[in-house]
Amino acid sequence: MxxxxxxxxxxxxxxxxxxxxxxxxxxxxxxxxxxxxxxxxxxxxxxxxxxxxxxxxxxxxxxxxxxxxxxxxxxxxxxxxxxxxxxxxxxxxxxxxxxxxxxxxxxxxxxxxxxxxxxxxxxxxxxxxxxxxxxxxxxxxxxxxxxxxxxxxxxxxxxxxxxxxxxxxxxxxxxxQLSERLEGIPQTNRLLFTSEAGMSYFARAYDFEEASIWGLNHETLGSAQAMESMSQRLVDNRPQALFYESTVPFIHMDALAREVGVPLKGPLYVDTLSATDGPAYNYPAMLRHNVEQLHEGLGGARAE
Incomplete structure (x- = not known):
């Protein structure tokens, strides 16, 4: 019934x-x-x-x-x-x-x-x-x-x-193809810091160290404790750039980027594709777009 x-x-x-x-x-x-x-x-x-x-x-x-x-x-x-x-x-x-x-x-x-x-x-x-x-x-x-x-x-x-x-x-x-493209990012630059812990499997697959402010988007976003914890991690690690995702406000990562003096890059697409005329119009396009964002932010070789 x-x-x-x-x-x-x-x-x-x-x-x-x-x-x-x-x-x-x-x-x-x-x-x-x-x-x-x-x-x-x-x-x-x-x-x-x-x-x-x-x-x-x-x-x-x-x-x-x-x-x-x-x-x-x-x-x-x-x-x-x-x-x-x-x-x-x-x-x-x-x-x-x-x-x-x-x-x-x-x-x-x-x-x-x-x-x-x-x-x-x-x-x-x-x-x-x-x-x-x-x-x-x-x-x-x-x-x-x-x-x-x-x-x-x-x-x-x-x-x-x-x-x-x-x-x-x-x-x-x-x-x-993604693995070959990502070879251009130096190992010392492979620090992937985002708002949500949505890139963990990507990080495991392609040998990045990953960290996020919060775990899932439906919990409290950007709490004072979470921001303080990420701020300390950024001071300790000094990544080349921070990244924000397309479905969350970028204000949290922007504040942290300004605090530690590194660029803010994005958006990364994780929990959604883009519109059909956007950069993540299907699944392969989504991952390729994200990889190019990482290249730009983390010092990889330019696309040919």
Whole structure:
């Protein structure tokens, strides 16, 4: 039996005003929690599937609140692909309203990929959810996506698995290209300081020392204690630059950059892709953009 919170009933009543069919005529109805997962799902699903995304490009997946169109889409969906490990606090509302035939698939929690702990903030010690920031983590997501889609739509399994194989090959090549590009940054400059601990897996993959003011964006941002701790770390390490992310105010990193006298660079894209005409229009573009930001800020060789 469905378990629905009162706020869900209210949102469902509001959605009756929407007369446009959410998914069109396709029989395959998929939800992605945010744009990075949408991009990975599309690489496996192909063009014969409708995908709706809860959190649009440019918005913070951590702090999103479900809208009536979100609720209507979820009501009609067969599968919801989300990250898990606490990235999307609003998923508890999706779980409350989920009908019996809706499959909820947490990619990070089911991926064959070693998690890292969050090292700071109120979620310290919990698994860091940002596994997709390493292409190997994204490849592990692709495997889960292909398995889930094949189980639900076995008549398309061969196509799903073929596209997944191609996507993983592309991600392997991307990983190699990023590694080669990052070789231009001197080892002594590989200090990656950001607002949120969203670059931990990237740092592990490409041999950076990483630190952040807070652990996840949905905790208190830039508390006095967190700022003081980061300030002391900056004094001790003197990085070449600090970096801010596209979904958080840059005021915290700007204040620290001014305090220690280093440049502020960004934005880095972590929790969202950009608009289609922006620099992070898909997953590979997002990582390539971030790598160029690191080159500019940390003294790497210029792009040819």
């Amino acid at each position: 469905d378990k629905r919170a009162p706020w869900v009933i209210t949102l469902l009543l509001v959605t009756t005003a929407y007369t446009t069919q959410v998914f069109g005529n396709t029989s395959l109805k998929i939800i992605a929690s945010f744009t990075v997962i949408e991009d990975l799902v599309k690489r496996v699903a192909g063009n014969n599937i409708s995908i709706k995304t809860v959190v649009p490009a440019g918005e913070d997946v951590h702090r999103w609140e479900l809208t009536p169109p979100n609720v209507l889409a979820i009501e009609e969906a067969d599968i919801v692909f989300f990250n898990g490990h606490g990235l999307e606090p609003w998923m508890r509302h999706v779980e409350a309203m989920a009908h019996d035939s809706l499959t909820l698939t947490a990619l990070a929690e089911n991926a064959d990929y070693k998690p890292l702990p969050i090292l700071t903030g109120q979620y310290k010690g919990n698994p860091n959810p940002h596994m997709w920031m390493d292409p190997k983590g994204a490849a592990a997501y692709v495997e889960v996506i292909a398995k889930t889609l094949s189980e639900h739509y076995p008549e398309h399994a061969a196509a799903f698995n073929a596209r997944a194989t191609g996507a993983i090959e592309d991600l392997t090549l991307l990983d190699q």
